[in-house]
Amino acid sequence: MTTTRQHSDELHLALYRKMFQIRRFEEEAARAYAQGKIGGFLHLYIGQEAVAVGAVASLQPTDYAITTYRDHGLALARGMTSRAAMAELFGKVTGCSKGLGGSMHFFDAEHNMLGGYGIVGGHVPLAVGTAFASKYREDGRVAIVFLGEGAVSIGDFHEGMSLASLWKLPIVIVVENNEYAMGTSLARTLSVEDVSLKAVGYGMARDRFFATHVLEVHDRIGEAIERARTTSEPTLVEVRTYRFRGHSMSDPGKYRTPDELEERKRKDPLMVSRAELEGKGHQEALQKIEAEIEAEIEDAIRFADESPEPGPELLEATTYKGAFAR
Amino acid sequence: MTVLRYREAVRAAMIEEMERDERVYLIGEEVGAYQGAYKVSEGMLERFGPKRVIDAPITESGFTGISIGAAMVGLRPIVEYMTWNFSAVAFDQILNNAAKIRQMSGGQLHVPIVLRAPNGSARQVGSQHSHAMEHFYAHVPGLKVLAPATPADAKGLLKAAIRDEDPVLFMESETLYNVKGEVPDDPDFIVPMGQARVAREGKDVSIIAYGRPVHVALEAAALLEKEGIDAEVVDLRSLRPLDEQALVRTVQKTHRAVLTYEGWPYGGVGGEIVDRIQRLAFDELDAPILRVTFRDVPMPYNAKLEQYVLPQPDRIADAVREVLYRKG
Ligand SMILES: Cc1ncc(C[n+]2csc(CCOP(=O)(O)OP(=O)(O)O)c2C)c(N)n1
Numbered sequence: 001m002t003t004t005r006q007h008s009d010e011l012h013l014a015l016y017r018k019m020f021q022i023r024r025f026e027e028e029a030a031r032a033y034a035q036g037k038i039g040g041f042l043h044l045y046i047g048q049e050a051v052a053v054g055a056v057a058s059l060q061p062t063d064y065a066i067t068t069y070r071d072h073g074l075a076l077a078r079g080m081t082s083r084a085a086m087a088e089l090f091g092k093v094t095g096c097s098k099g100l101g102g103s104m105h106f107f108d109a110e111h112n113m114l115g116g117y118g119i120v121g122g123h124v125p126l127a128v129g130t131a132f133a134s135k136y137r138e139d140g141r142v143a144i145v146f147l148g149e150g151a152v153s154i155g156d157f158h159e160g161m162s163l164a165s166l167w168k169l170p171i172v173i174v175v176e177n178n179e180y181a182m183g184t185s186l187a188r189t190l191s192v193e194d195v196s197l198k199a200v201g202y203g204m205a206r207d208r209f210f211a212t213h214v215l216e217v218h219d220r221i222g223e224a225i226e227r228a229r230t231t232s233e234p235t236l237v238e239v240r241t242y243r244f245r246g247h248s249m250s251d252p253g254k255y256r257t258p259d260e261l262e263e264r265k266r267k268d269p270l271m272v273s274r275a276e277l278e279g280k281g282h283q284e285a286l287q288k289i290e291a292e293i294e295a296e297i298e299d300a301i302r303f304a305d306e307s308p309e310p311g312p313e314l315l316e317a318t319t320y321k322g323a324f325a326r
Numbered sequence: 327m328t329v330l331r332y333r334e335a336v337r338a339a340m341i342e343e344m345e346r347d348e349r350v351y352l353i354g355e356e357v358g359a360y361q362g363a364y365k366v367s368e369g370m371l372e373r374f375g376p377k378r379v380i381d382a383p384i385t386e387s388g389f390t391g392i393s394i395g396a397a398m399v400g401l402r403p404i405v406e407y408m409t410w411n412f413s414a415v416a417f418d419q420i421l422n423n424a425a426k427i428r429q430m431s432g433g434q435l436h437v438p439i440v441l442r443a444p445n446g447s448a449r450q451v452g453s454q455h456s457h458a459m460e461h462f463y464a465h466v467p468g469l470k471v472l473a474p475a476t477p478a479d480a481k482g483l484l485k486a487a488i489r490d491e492d493p494v495l496f497m498e499s500e501t502l503y504n505v506k507g508e509v510p511d512d513p514d515f516i517v518p519m520g521q522a523r524v525a526r527e528g529k530d531v532s533i534i535a536y537g538r539p540v541h542v543a544l545e546a547a548a549l550l551e552k553e554g555i556d557a558e559v560v561d562l563r564s565l566r567p568l569d570e571q572a573l574v575r576t577v578q579k580t581h582r583a584v585l586t587y588e589g590w591p592y593g594g595v596g597g598e599i600v601d602r603i604q605r606l607a608f609d610e611l612d613a614p615i616l617r618v619t620f621r622d623v624p625m626p627y628n629a630k631l632e633q634y635v636l637p638q639p640d641r642i643a644d645a646v647r648e649v650l651y652r653k654g
């Protein structure tokens with residue numbers, strides 16, 4: 001295991017900035033949801049930010065990333081603007097998917113964020129397919145895919161794993177084990193507690209750790225990315241994490257105790273980084289970052305509010321170039 | 327009679343049938359401890375225990391196949407999908423096993439299973455979560471497909487489905503779950519499959535619908551009444567078997583028909599209904615039959631565009647004016 005101390009404070013501050021951006025973005029999104037400005041599902045990533053931020057920091061801009069419906073964190077980590085993300089939640093044409101996708105379907109092709117997907121596990125073969133394309137073209141790109149521990153039971157996960165390993169494809173498959181799939185705890189969804197064991201039967205490399213520190217996430221997933229890039233070998237990485245909010249906005253959350261939640265919040269990786277950076281004398285830099293992010297999120301809300309909605313002329317144009325029935 | 331919400335009527339049917347027949351069990355994601363993603367199975371785990379109210383991991387193909395297997399050898403599973411959208415993951419099990427086993431086995435085996443879930447649009451849940459899946463399934467011989475619009479029909483048809491010897495697919499609606507209605511208390515109250523219902527009597531035009539759009543059709547009929555147009559609304563309730571006689575009867579009366587349902591215009595249940603009417607009652611028709619469906623695109627997230635894609639009372643009213651040649 002690499003220690004987190006070898007990294008510059010500049011990197012740590014940059015990652016803190018991203019995590020803080022995601023946190024504040026989603027807190028404000030939750031508020032906007034309560035005001036009726038956002039509809040449908042809204043799956044928050046609050047508590048898990050260190051996973052996407054740490055992982056993305058080890059990627060090259062040309063690498064591919066794909067995730068589930070819990071996708072705001074990855075999109076922002078990859079460089080989507082707060083404006084494009086918030087406008088998407090508000091269903092505006094200035095949103096990353098023109099207001100047609102919504103919270104679950106953030107896409108940003110320019111930043112190689114190849115989408116958030118709503119059918120559990122269905123995106124895993126897609127991600128393996130992007131790794132297949134890299135190998136086919138020999139262009140050195142790596143793919144990374146994120147899924148929940150609940151998705152590990154579904155067939156598409158296993159077919160994706162099997163083929164990634166059989167064909168030695170350059171991919172990192174990250175299971176974000178936040179211990180719950182909606183209201184179902186890990187123990188009621190899998191027959192083993194160690195999710196990374198799923199790699200064994202496929203002859204795939206594996207890793208497993210707690211996302212306690214963003215720099216450790218960066219290093220550990222970085223190793224897997226390096227393996228993919230240099231030897232074209234896939235890795236299954238189980239990152240143990242926790243979501244602080246409900247599954248989506250309407251989750252009563254009765255499946256866990258307030259004590260459990262409070263205990264996990266005390267280990268919040270965002271706060272761990274903040275305390276550490278503060279201890280190293282970066283008080284001023286932190287305050288600057290936080291003030292800038294506050295302004296950025298405020299601006300994103302205003303932008304989303306003021307942006308126009310998509311019109312019906314977009315619907316057929318974005319479906320396909322083909323014939324339509326009436 | 328008791329006034330129940332649609333979700334309570336579905337629950338009452340399951341509880342009564344589980345009390346009546348020990349072979350019946352409920353399986354699905356979050357049906358037990360979480361009390362159902364849409365609270366349809368609330369209280370059932372406490373009542374029947376984890377042997378008969380089974381929380382499954384996210385494994386639609388797995389728990390559908392397992393339940394088809396259990397049904398082959400004598401159990402009578404009720405499978406709940408969180409929504410019908412996710413049944414796509416289990417499509418092969420439904421198509422290739424549930425629907426085929428009776429014939430492949432030369433009639434030796436059969437599959438008494440009920441698959442149920444909310445179907446169709448919800449609110450702003452986007453393209454992957456807004457499918458009207460009945461069109462895919464009603465295509466398949468060997469599968470029965472029901473789509474009740476009222477609490478009473480939900481209860482009576484679900485009980486008929488659970489007692490049936492073949493696979494029955496039961497289409498509920500998230501946006502109907504809170505709708506209230508009178509429901510008979512008789513534990514043997516059954517609504518037979520394959521019988522449509524006239525939801526509103528009328529003489530000028532027939533609006534034919536099923537499931538949630540029945541309520542949209544009734545709104546359209548109320549709009550049209552103000553213009554002196556007296557629309558009949560036929561609620562099919564059952565898509566396979568389909569009540570041909572009810573289709574013929576209403577067209578004999580009104581000579582004009584508009585169909586409305588969720589799902590895309592290409593093919594689908596609507597194509598089938600149009601075929602039956604033109605084949606069985608060609609001489610009765612005074613105008614071509616029109617359909618009001620989803621527009622032919624995936625469902626967008628934006629709220630206004632979603633409403634634009636969905637069948638609306640004013641679009642139905644426009645179609646009615648058109649078949650009455652009152653347009654423009
Ligand atoms: C095939 C399929 N079945 C069910 C659902 C409904 N659903 C959405 S998220 C979810 C739980 C997923 O849990 P997990 O994989 O652990 O991811 P998390 O939400 O914890 O990030 C379920 C059951 C779905 N979207 N797709």
Ligand SMILES: [Mg+2]
Nearest residue numbers: 148149180181
């Ligand atoms: Mg989870």
